[in-house]
Amino acid sequence: MKTMSELKYHYGLKMCIHPSTKQKQIIKMNSDVSRAVYNAMVAIDKELYQLKQVKLPIDMVQDRIKELEQRKKAQNHLANHYYYMNHPYIDSYCRNMAMRSYKAAWNMFRKVHNAGTPNFHKKTYEEKYQTSGTYKNKKPVNMWTGSIRFVDNKHINIPKLGIIRVSGSYRKLLDNKDDIRIGTTTISKNAFGIYYVSMQLGSNTPFVKELSKTNSQVGIDLNTDNFLTTSEGNVVANPRFYRTIKGRLAKAQRKLSRRQVRAKKEGRSLRDSKNYQKQRMVVSKLMNRVRNQRNKFLDEMSITLIKNHDLVVAENLRSKNLLKNHALAMSISDVGWRIFLQKLEYKAELYGKTFVTINPKNTTQTCNKCGHVMGTKDTDKLTLKDRSWTCPVCNTYHIRDINAAKNILDKGLEQLA
Template identity: 40%
Template sequence: MLKKMSEYKYHSGIRLRIYPSHQQKRIIKKNAETARFIYNEMIACSKEIAAFGKLSIYIQGITERIQVLRERIKSVTSLKAHFLWMDDVDLDANMIANAKKNYAHAWKCYRCSETKNPPAFHRRTYALSYQTNPHYNRQRVSEATLTNGSAGFRDTSHVYVPKLGRIRCKGSRKILVHIFSMHSVRIGTMTVSRDACGGYFLSMQLASDEPFVTSLPKTGSAIGIDLNLKNFYMDSNGRCVNHPVYIQRTKRRVTRAQRILSRKARGCRRQHIPLRRGVRYQAQRRLVARLKQKIKRQRQDFLHVQAMDLIKNHETIVAEQLDISRLIQLRRCTKAIYEAGWRTFLDFLEYKAKRYRRIFVKVNPAYTTQRCSACGYILPTGQRLQLSDRQWQCPSCHVIHDRDRNAACNILQRGLATLSK
């Protein structure tokens, strides 16, 4: 019997580069813009309902209008009846359902305080994306695989997507061979996207009862890490990992390329040429987008490598629970905090620990810098360390501490105490 995605034991994902034809690119653009329109239309309906709710008088016309708006949000049929162009044969029905699902999920995250601001409109950009799903015939298919659904792989070099048809794809050969060798793998949500550089990608959610990776040998070691701005992090063993230098070189290239882009934009305005039709402007814009994408990939590769190094060598990793929204209030450090990628690094550690069955703990970072890891003495208010203080001596036990290593040791002690409860 076919199982749902949530009923499988292991979950993973894969991202492929796809090479659609001109006709397929046109359909991708149409579906992506329709998904954005549906999401924005529902946001507009909810804003209008909220505005009507502030009125303190009863008006029959307003009551009827609110009922129409609520029906439009709930029912796809009502939405299609209002916008007749949505009956286009190139539009994927699963795309419409996923746009509604994303709208509901955005409000759920806001109500659960996962996001601070209510859902807002999606603006039009050079990047496009929409979501679809494969379907499995329960009468013909007893077990879901990568190839027997309405969407999925046809072989290791081609995928089939609803409304798009067969598309040539390219991905990690090692990963593709591994998932094809597994007994049963079900495909969940599929995301078709185009980045600002013009490259097309397909992301798939995968689920299986077999593990997607082999388990790592047990090491029995535990380590605490302190994230800071002077270097990327320092662990409780005294190992220091610095920020990558090569990202700064790419940033300088982006700065020069953006100056040229600004000059080309001014030239288009002087000649009264729309930016989307300016050939030289668009060529330079794609160059800037490629350089920014390179910075993103360099940073992600660095974070993946560092997270995997910790997961391989240590069985228990303890980190601090950072509140980025409070840290960025330090105006001098806002840019450095954003560029460090701490939140992404902690997310990588969390999902990799689950994947390789390691222990990852987040602890409250309060007083981890101001506390002596040897005797537990906490500096009083008048003697607190400043950002420029890199070393200090404990007034109680007279041990000289490195600021970051001492914080990492305190984080480790607090994490082990949490696990022992």
């Protein structure tokens, strides 16, 4: 039987689930165990690092190092050390996946170096744990036969949780394919109290059909004034979802802060303070609304570009660097450039289209007709205030963003040539 990585096509599926009260308790238990295992691995590595700084051959130190290294190797050592992890409601794969997540965090640190080393996971109002689907050799491998499986179009079965009702736009996927394998599965609850299940799906056949060719190419210029401008001259307005509720959110957060101060003065726990929890849900609801609006907008924009063009070219923007400009940090965070580029990338691959990113250097300052770069040859460099300009060499009138989008498309074509 092939592993998930050996399968040719992969797909991510996220659905809303509706667990019972008992199932919510089991999810919380597994989430707590997952966080405890991860934090135990962090603590073990920190202690090992400190012990290995001792250069003297002290027997007690060496014995402690051996004990910690044995406990680190397998989840059974942790389960034997912490007996509550052997509770019948605890999924054994939950402990194993927590250790894999810890190792993946270290691998990411070694590969990228700016991700940071693994730190302790604090207890929050959110809950999350991962498990993995398994299959028996005698049964066919599909989404109806594993330990994590679909019972019908409205229910799934998850180890320890049993059958749970789900809702989401997944029925077309189930009706069209019968060779889907379910891999890593994440059960989560957000701060607003909504439960989700996310599945990693694998198959040897495509999940969706490739879109027909349109013989169209487009370059897009992302900015804060407008969300994007295309090389064809189309302009998409910036919806500014966060700014529309900024005042309401600030008022709700001030009220939440006052209730927090009052609860602490009276010596009450925040988790037991009903007024604080009610106001926390109000704040979470507002933030969740902005998140959902932005995600829906970016989904619609990305799929529209992919469907209508064979090639989409964009700037390789580094949002982290741009956020250092405090005057634009709020606008850049609100617009969601990085998420938008990620959506374009995976949707282009999914539907058989091409998406490339280019170096944004001088895309705004260059005349698309003659190639003159502003800021050179005794010409002034364009500023953010200059929304339109005339080339001093060829006297061509440019609208700033459309000219930049055309330069982005030309750079993309050169990169692919």
